Amino acid sequence: MQSGxxxxxxxxxxxxxxxxxxxxxxxxxxxxxxCFYLTYQFVSINFNYLTSPITPRAINGFGEYTMSKKxxxxxxxxxxxxxGLTGVGAIATQxxxxxxxxxxxxTMPTRVFGNSGIKVPILSFGGSLNxxxxxxxxxxxxxxxxxYWDTANSYMGGNSERGIGKYFTKFPEDxxxxxxxxxSHAWTRRGMTRDLNNSLARMKTDYIDLFFVHSVSxxxxxxxxxRVWAEKRKSEGxxxxxxxxxxSNMTSCLLGASKxxxxxxxxxxxxxxxxxTDTMKRAVDACIKAGIGLTAMKTQGGGQVKTNTETExxxxxxxxxxxxxxxxxxxxxxxxxxxxxxxxxxxxxxTILKANVAAAMNKTKLSTRDLNLLNQYAKETHSDYCAGCTxxxxxxxxGQVPIGDVMRCLMYYRSYGDRSLAMALFNDIPEKVRATIAxxxxxxxxxxxxxxxxxxxxxxxxxxxxxxxx
Ligand code: SF4
Numbered sequence: 275m276q277s278g279x280x281x282x283x284x285x286x287x288x289x290x291x292x293x294x295x296x297x298x299x300x301x302x303x304x305x306x307x308x309c310f311y312l313t314y315q316f317v318s319i320n321f322n323y324l325t326s327p328i329t330p331r332a333i334n335g336f337g338e339y340t341m342s343k344k345x346x347x348x349x350x351x352x353x354x355x356x357x358g359l360t361g362v363g364a365i366a367t368q369x370x371x372x373x374x375x376x377x378x379x380x381t382m383p384t385r386v387f388g389n390s391g392i393k394v395p396i397l398s399f400g401g402s403l404n405x406x407x408x409x410x411x412x413x414x415x416x417x418x419x420x421x422y423w424d425t426a427n428s429y430m431g432g433n434s435e436r437g438i439g440k441y442f443t444k445f446p447e448d449x450x451x452x453x454x455x456x457x458s459h460a461w462t463r464r465g466m467t468r469d470l471n472n473s474l475a476r477m478k479t480d481y482i483d484l485f486f487v488h489s490v491s492x493x494x495x496x497x498x499x500x501r502v503w504a505e506k507r508k509s510e511g512x513x514x515x516x517x518x519x520x521x522s523n524m525t526s527c528l529l530g531a532s533k534x535x536x537x538x539x540x541x542x543x544x545x546x547x548x549x550x551t552d553t554m555k556r557a558v559d560a561c562i563k564a565g566i567g568l569t570a571m572k573t574q575g576g577g578q579v580k581t582n583t584e585t586e587x588x589x590x591x592x593x594x595x596x597x598x599x600x601x602x603x604x605x606x607x608x609x610x611x612x613x614x615x616x617x618x619x620x621x622x623x624x625t626i627l628k629a630n631v632a633a634a635m636n637k638t639k640l641s642t643r644d645l646n647l648l649n650q651y652a653k654e655t656h657s658d659y660c661a662g663c664t665x666x667x668x669x670x671x672x673g674q675v676p677i678g679d680v681m682r683c684l685m686y687y688r689s690y691g692d693r694s695l696a697m698a699l700f701n702d703i704p705e706k707v708r709a710t711i712a713x714x715x716x717x718x719x720x721x722x723x724x725x726x727x728x729x730x731x732x733x734x735x736x737x738x739x740x741x742x743x744x
Pocket of ligand 1: 659660661662663664665666667668677678681722723724725726727729
């Protein structure tokens with residue numbers, strides 16, 4: 275670790291993580307080339323989580339794992355071959371450029387959100403975190419033009435909304451700059467009214483810019499009652515726009531919404547794995563024609579996916595040569611579709627916020643070859659990514675197990691490293707249902723699954739890894 279540039283790089287990704295990195299490298303007697311490789315790994319880890327909820331413990335945990343595992347010569351050789359980088363200086367230069375770019379932010383690009391005429395930044399602050407602990411993060415997000423904030427009444431037991439309320443109490447002049455979104459899980463008009471009023475009170479505001487029904491998986495969940503409720507709240511000035519979020523059966527939800535005529539906005543799982551299918555393209559087209567604003571989430575395409583595959587390393591190396599990471603490339607792949615108004619990304623610390631803003635500001639386009647490589651990677655890892663088409667697999671087990679929800683729990687645990695969130699969500703599944711998860715026959719579901727996932731094994735894994743005694 276003699277190189278000043280590498281030390282600068284580590285300082286750029288400063289704090290505890292960097293400290294741990296240096297200590298671990300020294301204690302393991304790592305060679306300079308391994309330091310270089312591990313530095314790449316470390317930086318890549320940070321960027322690989324650009325759009326994921328992540329805790330310091332998760333990063334540290336992953337870092338420890340990286341330090342202690344045997345590095346395959348093949349992998350290291352491939353990395354060096356693909357990047358064409360032969361010294362620490364080269365990689366440091368790439369990240370120096372990124373750091374400089376991030377310090378020279380000009381204007382955050384904006385896009386018009388559906389028929390509303392409202393311009394929103396292409397990067398939105400995902401608030402599934404305790405924002406009470408992060409007033410500086412919110413302030414910096416606002417300064418850098420990340421003025422679309424997404425939360426939900428359920429996030430962090432309400433502390434996400436409370437933190438935003440504290441922020442608006444301290445900086446009331448910022449309220450009008452923020453496009454504020456929150457969500458309700460309620461199934462009834464009375465429940466939605468209760469949740470909306472709670473959200474307004476917690477966030478110390480008189481209105482919500484966009485109010486979502488949370489996690490819709492079938493458009494029939496939104497009925498005439500919902501429409502009447504939304505129109506009434508709009509006329510009262512409590513909400514400006516209305517819509518829903520969806521992680522399951524996104525294409526049918528989008529197509530259904532396009533026919534309703536009263537949906538203003540949708541936030542859906544959308545990424546380089548899903549965006550090129552004919553059904554998704556048709557669904558997005560239909561929404562755009564219907565004037566519905568679209569926000570993408572889960573843009574990293576992490577399912578309960580394999581990581582550290584050779585193709586992934588090749589991809590990462592290729593993008594680093596161009597001055598950005600594979601994770602930033604995945605954001606760019608989504609931004610290249612002008613129909614997507616914004617990407618909602620979890621940004622729990624300044625490093626991730628800064629890197630995501632840098633990606634939004636960076637004007638380099640992905641080449642056709644880049645996009646083809648991402649497609650190839652998606653195809654190679656298809657059986658490790660749950661595409662959320664739960665109407666297919668859950669009907670094969672007569673709806674006895676919410677397979678999509680369990681897959682999402684595995685994603686939070688295995689891809690995001692957030693075991694407590696994964697366990698909390700898993701244990702929210704009714705006990706009777708959980709009791710059947712490990713023993714059910716999933717062979718028909720596996721036969722129908724377009725991603726060819728090993729559903730039975732994954733359900734048993736989830737049961738073993740995420741069950742907890744209350
Ligand atoms: S397990 Fe397969 S069928 Fe079920 S939601 Fe995931 S990808 Fe779709």
